[in-house]
Amino acid sequence: MKLHNRSVNIPGAIAILLVATVLPAQAAMRCGTKLIDIGDSAIILLQECGEPAIGDTSNLDYGEWTYNFGPEEFMIKVQIVNGQIDIFQTLGRGYVTEEGEGLPDRDNE
Numbered sequence: 154m155k156l157h158n159r160s161v162n163i164p165g166a167i168a169i170l171l172v173a174t175v176l177p178a179q180a181a182m183r184c185g186t187k188l189i190d191i192g193d194s195a196i197i198l199l200q201e202c203g204e205p206a207i208g209d210t211s212n213l214d215y216g217e218w219t220y221n222f223g224p225e226e227f228m229i230k231v232q233i234v235n236g237q238i239d240i241f242q243t244l245g246r247g248y249v250t251e252e253g254e255g256l257p258d259r260d261n262e
Contacts, residue, residue, distance in 0.1 A: 182220070182229050182241050191241065195233045205231070221247040 181190045184202035195213040204210060206228070208218030219230045228247045232240040 180241070182231070184220075189238065191238050193238050195236050195238070198231065198233075198238060219244065223247045224249060 181188050182202075183189070187201040189198055189201055195210075195216075198218075199210060199213075202220055205218035206221035208216055210216070210218065214233070214236045216233045217230055218233065219228055221228050224247055226247055228244040230242040230244055231238055232242070
């Protein structure tokens, strides 16, 4: 396909757009006024951030937990390995459930 006498590589352009929209992993996450870092224990994460929106917290040694901070913030997936935070991954915007979960907790900020 040619536009204004220039070749357009549609598959290449799509690939660039997809890569550009993937958000990188991050080194820490904030829960209220507390900063949670890679290497912190899963117990500290639960104490400071509470239960995740998605994920089974019955096994504190291994798992993936997703925290939803509401529609004004990005969700964060946390990978737990050997009882410690191994990776934070930024996801898309959060959401509000029918029960009102996901609304900002202004008491802890």
